[in-house]
Structures are given as structure tokens and as C-alpha cells.
Amino acid sequence: MSNPFLSPIARRQLLGLAAATACTVLSPVTAQAAEYPSKAVRVVVGFPAGSVTDAIARLMADQLSKSLGQPFVVENKPGANGMLGATEVARATPDGYTLLVTNSSSVTINPQIYKKVNYKPADFAPISQIIDAPFILVVNSAWAQGAKVNTLDELMNWAKAHPGQLSYGSAGPGNIAHLSFAMLSNRKQVQTVHVPYKAGSQAQLAAIGGEIQTLFDTPPSIPQIENGKLKALAVTSSKRMARLPNVPTMAEAGVPGFDVSFWLGALAPKGTPQAVIDKLYAAIKQMPNDPAVKNALSMQGDPVVTDPASFAKRIASEVPTWGAVIQREGISLD
Template sequence: MAMASALMLGGMMPGAVMAQQAAWPGKPIRLIVPFPAGSFTDTVARVVSERLTKSLGQPVVVENKAGANGLIGATEVARSAPDGYTVMVTNSSSVTINPQVYKKGGYKPKDFAPVTLILEAPFILVTNPDWAQKHGVNTVQDLARYAAQQPGKISYGSAGPGNIAHLSFAMLNNRAKIQTTHIPYKSAAQAQMAVISGELDTAFDTWSALPQIKAGKLKPIAVSGVKRMAQLPDVPTVEEAGYKPFDATFWIGLLAPAGTPPQIVQKLYSSMQGILEDEKARAALSQQGEVVMIDPARFAKRVEQEEASWGAVIQKEGITLD
């Protein structure tokens, strides 16, 4: 009798699990951001949190778990229960680059279930205007010329070793066959201020540089994508300057722990699709980059491809952080 009861219970388990998944979400959801409050990624996450809260009918609460270029927060998500109650908004560095430069890190890309890409943006190669005028640096070719004359003298910054902005400049060094000096900061915002103040010469910056460019505090000389930015139509791509191939595009995406049920992943993706019809949310995101919602399968393929492409840069540069 006991065995029969157990078999009946076992037979009911799949149905019970499906019912539980169908009822998801039944409680608040944690939205982990592996970067500080006020950061580029956090700004996007706040928009996502508001939208998902409305769509799913449960609070989606942002938790900032900053440190080690996103490693700390992403590791927590990778180790969380795959039940849909812990998800993450993060950038491409933490997913495709960190596992390759932190050999003792706590996760691999396969430890996540990609939900959707949210936005993508090229970097803007900016310089300090006074420095650029002093040394005649108005283009990438000018920067390469000066770097060739003064190996290692040009300083550039990023949000930390192994950050995608760091690797983008390392890739430029490779393409242009120049030597420059990397100065790591705790955040992209700090690196940006260092260029404005003249503490740094140059950096690959995010779209947050646009107001500073408009104000004349930063000078743009190139963008890192394969096409020009609509906001900076007169600024050429690095490829146009003759350094091919060159595509360093930064993205922000929504991911869950690997093993999260497909029904939940799909429901999250469907809920995110609402941003495309939400003028307020879309306008807020458009200040950070180009809104690009792609489905889980396409996002997973994008992660796989970028893991390989950045891996080639990391291997060539011999970058390791532990």
C-alpha cells in the first residue's frame, strides 16, 4: 500500500511541477545587477524592473551585487535555484569575458539561460580635447601615429582589467600595432571623468559620453561598431579608419540560471517584449543604446559567438586575472 501510494505520488509529480510553473510568479522576483547603483547596467535594470513588475503582477526587486567586474553578482545568479525567482540584468563583459579571464571564477556562460538581449551599443573612442589639440589627434590614424612615435605614453582607461572596454582597446592595439598603457578604474564613470580632467588621454566610452561630447568636454574620434552612430554621424568607425576587422559592441541582456524551465524563460521574454510598445520604457532605454529584443535561442547563439571572438583577443593578449 505504501509503495502504491508512493508510485501514485510519483506519477503526480510532473503535473504538480507543471502547475507550479504555470502559476509562476507567485512571489517577488530578485533582479540581480552585478554592478553599482547608478551604473550603465543598473540604469537599464531599473527600466526592466518597472516593466516586469507591471507585466508579471509581482514585485521585481533590483539588488546590486557589485564587485570584480560583475563576477560576484553573476556567480550568485549562476548558483541560484533555477525557479524563475532570481534573474539578472548584466552586460556582455560579465557573461562572455569574465569566465575566460578569471580562470578560478564561479561560473561559465553555460551556467545561464539567456532570456533576451535588451540593447546593444558600440563604444565611442573619446579623448581629452586639450590633449588631442596639443598632439594633433583628430582621428584614429592620428592616435596610432602618435602612439608609434611614443610607445606606451598614451594612457587609456576602463572599468577594470578584463572589462570589454579594456579588451576593445587591446584589440585596437593589435590592429594598429601600437603600445598604450591601460589604467583601470572602479567604474566606467570614473574613467570618463579621468579623461575629462586630463588624468587620462583616451578611452572607449559608453553612450553616457554623449552629453559630455555635446558640451565639448570629450572629443570623439571613432566608434567601435561596424556602422556609424546616428547620434554622431560625422564620427567614423574604427574599421573606416583602416583597422579591420573591428567590431566591439557592448550589450545588456536578461538572463536566468541554467535549468530554468523553458515556460518561465518564455514568459519572461514575452513580458520583455512589452517594452517595445511602452513608449516611456523604450525612450529611457534608447538613451543607453539601441533597443534590440531577440528571442532566447538567438541570444544564446550570440553569447556563444562572442565567447569565441573575445576568447581570441584574450588569448592573444595573454590576459588572466587570477
């Protein structure tokens, strides 16, 4: 009930004070975000040091440390196509002090392809996509010369003539590079052998060293293509890559409808306050504004920094897409 002895001005001042007090009492999350981060933040990477995912994580951690004034420390937890690191973050306290930098395989594919997995895409709060990139189908140059393989068709013809002898690598069972080669093998009806590694960089070294003959590699392989250690046969983007103008797309090489790309991005445990997510995204989106950082990102793929809602939408759209591929190819892993 209003006090009849208060003047209109005094009444307005009293109501304003009450509203301000209510906001202070009812907005602890806002206060938490304003203070965040107040200590070091862990950035978990489910792949080894030196991998593409690790490189992106370290660029992001450096940016966040500078922008937010606290250390962002990268911790590598490699294994099971990024599943070990993802599982740890999914179980972490959702306070913004444990983050995940990973690739699309570990979030959109692992929960659908592994029989024993302890997380699902909904267990994460997307912060930002950072990189989008296609794959490059490469072969060991010395082997290709001896086998007279210069095109995708010639690679598949060699595989048909030598059943079970063409070996390809990937960053682990269920990795998008693994699924992509399985799709290619099924479409061309050839028998190939998958050799999993803990990181794509290790698979690349195996191809250069002759342990395997081929793989779907990532853009950081371009220097190895340019120096002649690897030979590029096709790219999985819908148009040719600017850095590889003479390499055809998969469609141009005779495999239409084979547009495959992967993302690298940052996520937090489900339930992390939205104000903290937004604060992290605001710092991450500044990364391409630094020419040196943008150049470093461009070596890994196309810098495509998206907001949390757009990133969540992409993840949600990819889950059924890859689910259909997994079902069609009949792939299941322990």
C-alpha cells in the same frame, strides 16, 4: 480492460476525465509558472548604481513589476567586471526569483580570461537580450587640443612618440572595452596603460576629469561629446551612428575589421523552468512598446529584444570569438 456495460458516451467522458487528471498530476512546472511570481524577485547587477547595466536593469525591473504584479528589486553587487554578481546568480536556486542583468563581458569573457572564476556561460539560462551597442573611441577634449589629436591616426602617432604614457580606462579588467583597446594597441604596436574602474561611467568621468586620456566609451557618452567635454574619434560599428554622423567608423579611420559591439541582457540560473523563462521574456519584449521606455533604452544603445533561443545562440557564438582574441592578445588575469 474496457467495461462492456459503459455506453460509448460515458466511456469517452471517463477517458477525458482520466486525461485531465493525468495532466494535472504530471504538470507541476506548468502550475508553478502560472503562479509565478508569487513573491518579490531579486535582480542582481554586477556593476554600480548609475552604470549603463544598472540603468537597463531598473527599466526592466519596473516593466516586470507592472506586468507581473510583484516587486522586482535591483541589487547592485559590483566588482571584478561583473563577476561577483554573476557568480551569485549562477549559484542561486533556479526558481525564477533570482535574475541577472549584465553585459556580454561578464558572461562570454570572464570565464575565459580570469584564472579564478566560479561559473561558465552554460551555468545560465538566457532570457532576453535587451540592448546592442557599439563603442565610441573618445579622448579628453582639452588634452586632445593640447596634444593636437583630432583623429585616430594622430592618437596612435602620439602614443608611438610617448611610449607608456597614453592611459585608457574601462569598466574593469577583461571588459570588452579593455580587450578592444588592447587589440588596438597591439595592431598599432603602441605601448598604452590600462586603468580599470568598477564601471564604464566611472571611466568616463575619469576621462572628462583628465585622470586618463582616452577610452572606448558607450552611447550614453554622446551628451558629453555634444557638450565638448569628450572628443569622438571613431565608432566600432560597421557603419556610422545616426547620432554621430560626422564620426568615422574604425575602418574609415584606418583600422579595418574592427567591428565590436556588446549586449546587455537578462539571464537566470541554469535549470530555471522554461515556462518561467518564457513568462519573463513575454513581459520584457513589451518594453520597447512604451515610447518613454524605448527612448530611455535608446539612450543606452539600440533596443534589440530577442527571444531566449536567439539570445543563447548569440552567447554561444561569441565565446569562441572572444576566446580567439584573448589567446591572440595573450591576456590572462588573476
